[in-house]
Amino acid sequence: MRKLWLGLMTIWILMPLPLHAGTVDINPEYNALNTQAQQSMALSPPELKELLLRCTNLQTRLPELSGAEKKIMHRKLRRLCALFSYVLASKQSPPK
């Protein structure tokens, strides 16, 4: 009995931190948005608007994180949202 209990405690301690805290992992959405930048010119304005929305939504979840991870995602998402709106703007009114 005691051994089982110790085993369970060890597993709990070794679990990655976000699971302790009970937060839902932000990484999949973060990575999914990251992969879209290179093809942004091939997307339509409605698709770009959708991406921009997802990007700003994810930004509002950053307070759930802390430390270097938060800092890195904050910087990256700021640039990513800015790129999507830049490409959207140039599709809506292309430079001369």
Place this chain on the structure above:
Amino acid sequence: MSYRSGTVVLLFLSGLLLPGLLFGAQYALPELPSPALYGNLLMDRASSRGGVKPVSFSHWTHRTRYTCRVCHDELEFDMAVGSTEIDCNDVKDGRYCGACHNGKQAFGRQDNCVYCHTGDIAFRSDQFAGFSRELTPDEFGNQIDWSQMMRRGQIEPLNYLYAKPSETSFEKTLKLDAAWGRIPPAVFPHKEHNQWVGCDTCHPDLFNIRKQGTEHFTMARILKGEFCGYCHLKVAFPINACERCHPGMSR
């Protein structure tokens, strides 16, 4: 020859020569380090203060294996030496250098302090000669034509660590006209850049055609590290290679 036609010839000649002369007089090109040291850095935002020697990092070693996008887009290193806030726990926890220097892709942090904290910007530069011998030569910078090497498949750097980016869909080459009439325009090929650099490194922070037209890309500002000078002074081929950007210019 009459007085008048002589003046015309003189005027004609100075018209051809003047832009070049003015350029030479106005702008001093920065002195280049030796090819082995071009793109080498010594990072010391925190090291000396923390009682260890500064960290040496060489772009040529790393860019044969990874594109700029990996480090400057995915891992979020700043493109300015000594400005990314990194402490060594980040490295231990798999961030920044530690994303690769984890004992698997590359030597790990434990027991290897001195491989990074060398305090020597020329660390392992003795290996450069052997490394560059088989590569496509160029005149300036590392004296390696990195674009050509990419085209020939002599190097195949990885473009991501965590999530594979979608296919790049923008290959437009732009002709950037000079503010001065006689200067051959500069060219900007998206295709050659996209294979190294992520779109959001450049847009909209560095290049935003809506905010400033391209006529603001003067050489004076480029030489201060703005626009093209962000990369083409320190890591990508340097400004000395006029004809690579102004194909119509000959020396």
